[in-house]
Amino acid sequence: MSDKTDITLTINGHSHAIRVESRRTLADAIREDCGQTGTHIGCEHGVCGACTVLVNGEPVRSCLMFAQQADGKEIRTVEGLADGDEMHPMQRAFMENHGLQCGFCTPGFLMLAVGVLEREPDISDHDLIDVLSSNLCRCTGYQNIIKAVRAAAVEMRQS
């Protein structure tokens, strides 16, 4: 398992030249090889969605993708959501609507919701709840996550 490959991960616009084993997951590469620990790992089997990042604009569970598969692609993580000190509407909405408690699942929910709304700004409420069912949160009972995403959706459509 010691064969390593040189790849470049572009995370939030910054290039990271790293050497990884072929079995290295994107989640581990982002966190350990690139030092971006905002992306969290909750199950490592693709169910909880805590590790969701955007790869070429699409929400992806980074524990289910190999780092090599993301070579050369545009990766966005929670660290890249804010524009300097200006938070993304989704981040603000989560704070204003108490869409987080312990904060562990939050990066995954933020990236999932941003990815979906960028692709489908006018998503129906039914479809939105369906999409959000792909991630797990153990603290909030989802009420305020749904509220936050709805609020951010309105703001994202207006901007």
Place this chain on the structure above:
Amino acid sequence: MTVHTKGSGTTWVGRSIRRLEDPALVTGRGRFTADMPATHWVRFVRSSVAAGTIENITAPEGAGIVTAKDLTKLKPIRPMLSKFNYVAVGQPILADGVVRFTGESIAAVYAPSKDQAEDIADQVEVEISEGAPLIDATDALAEDAPLVHADTKHNVIVEGRIATPGFSDVWKTAHKVLRVDARSRRQNATPMEARAGHAAYDGSTGRVTLTCTTQMPHLTRTAVCDILGIPESDLRVVAPDVGGGFGQKMSLAPEYVLLVWLARKLRSSVAWTEDRRENLIASFHSRDQHVQLEGAFDAKGKLLALRGDIVANIGAYSCFPTTCGVEPLMALAELPGPYDVRAYDCRSRGVMTNTCPMAPYRGVSRPVITFVLERLMDKAAAVFGIEPTELRRRNLIDKFPYTSATGLVFDDGSYKETMEMAIKAIDLDAFRKRQKTARDAGRYLGIGFATFSERTGYGSPAFAARGMEITPGFETVYLTIDPSGFVEARIGSSPHGQGLRTSLAQIIADEIGIDPEFIKVVHGDTDRSPYGWGTFASRSLVLSGGASLLAAQKIRAKLLKMASHLLEAAPEDIKLQSGSAHVIGTDRSVTIASMARAAYHQTHIFKGEIEPGLTETGTYDPSGTFSNACHVAVVEVDIETGRVEMEKFLVAEDAGLIINPMIADGQVHGGVAQGIGNALLEEIIYDETGNILTSTLADFLPPTTHEIPEIELHHIETLTGNSITKAKGLGEGGAIGAPAAVISAINDALSSFGISIDEMPATPQRIRAALRASGKLPGKLPSMGRLA
């Protein structure tokens, strides 16, 4: 819709201010244990069998490996109870010759990376001579059952009984006796962050810093040091951002002891991140209780007496610090719930089996006893031919203080009022009409009510009464205004999602006249915070809130005295507001920041009449209080598939004064969601060999947005003297009432089948099995008919 009865906006308390915790957490700047780099990574080699004797352990040449042989100087984890026929058993840090549950750690390997450690662990060969495992508590109770611990006489590790005098005389007078035989199956609390630990040795001081996902940093330090035999000053325990706990992170993880031991041995940093499979099979489990309950009622439906037998499967070891008595003994003391019943006879036992050890989980036994007791009340209502709420109305306590049959003293509450509020808000009459219309159309709607009490904020006497060697209780707060004029509150509680930094800042802000944004609450670091008990049992707002208030009152008194000197006014003529002391009715004022500076740097101006510095301590150790609530679930059951659709959930809650309504509501939402998971979805399943069949989140199913309906909240705020902040605490309530309400609603929906679902989770399989057994299913279902 959220309805609040209070929240004037003139004080910080009562306002839904944004959480001070959030900016870091939404930007990826939160700092969790697994984010830390380490020199060595640890992987545990875990038992693949439930019971047996270790014959041989073979590691690859040159591998870094630790086994029980290396740990002979370490004491086992051995929490104590001095009452209730408790049998002390020890848990070794690594299995010492005997394995007692699937997933128990047998060895720890370490390597420079996680991947390498996993590779080595895969190559470690363990030969185990398998024994016959005990999985079910009933089997473990049998006379000839093998012993989980050979040094005990039987598998019952704790047994308590409460019987009121003259019980049988009361029982004889019963008009009706009803019976419930109920089970709440095994769960895992499933915080989204599994456990993790990082121990770093500091060469210059010889100290180790253990960063870990604990709810109890100080207790972790005490326990690890006791086991290793080192002074507490040689260990610092840090709980950084912790991704949920719900009780699972309250008990001592043997893995943390190993990490500290190994960091000292290697004089380096070592880390372990639990994966989800480890968490599901080997962290701590919860519930798995079997309750048989009988209730004697008079002719008017008044409950006269309760007789119960509780069996809790507590797994292979006893958790530290509460001991495994925590669930069965709390169930024993609190089974009568919010009902006025004077005669009580109940036995409760904790039984060891070859399963993962149990630890407290949100609600601690009360989700189970509430479910069982509410089943009894529903069955009685059916027999008496009245609405379940009417039967409760005849039995709920309404005079306070109320001393229960088990000696608990209930302070002022609103048991009946919250139920009436819930009945009105859900419009029970309208629902019954809609239910009838739906039933005529072949649809099965149901409504379920659960009324309950939530004992919170109890101090050390309550734990002492259980005979615990360790009596968690008091909380201490060190409150300082430093020379910069900023405020720091160092607390012994250890929140991990509850928003306590914000709520405590609100309480302190009102007292000392400084806005919450300038108040920093520091927790989760034994070097920085006073000795305290952490966060669990709906306690932190009551206890740390009370201690914060006491400390803030002292700071306030000192600030007023200082301002009195500087402004030449009487203290009672001065108010503290928005960072300044003002002489009321004048324009004279002085900033608190300048007074803080003077308190340290210009003490001479107070002419020796005021002590230098601006730090005060508050300690609070109350007797405890009771929150209460009524939960309502509305469901539809598909009788063809057994699927339960949650249509609506409503909570009418009384947790005293609400400090931050937004945070309070969030706590209730989360608890209700866990309760719905408890009622419908979540079950850890062992096969007969003791292997776990539910070791992924695709098998053990926490609810998603699909399973959680809209949750409507209503609050009543009963203010009692049992909490000096008037806040009662509500962290667990959501999880306590929801399972009972959901199960009640399912049974209401299926009442025409004459069945009773008395087992949680009420999975589609269980519901279909009960429907089939009823013999009342339509012979040909309409859709099937069309297909034929």
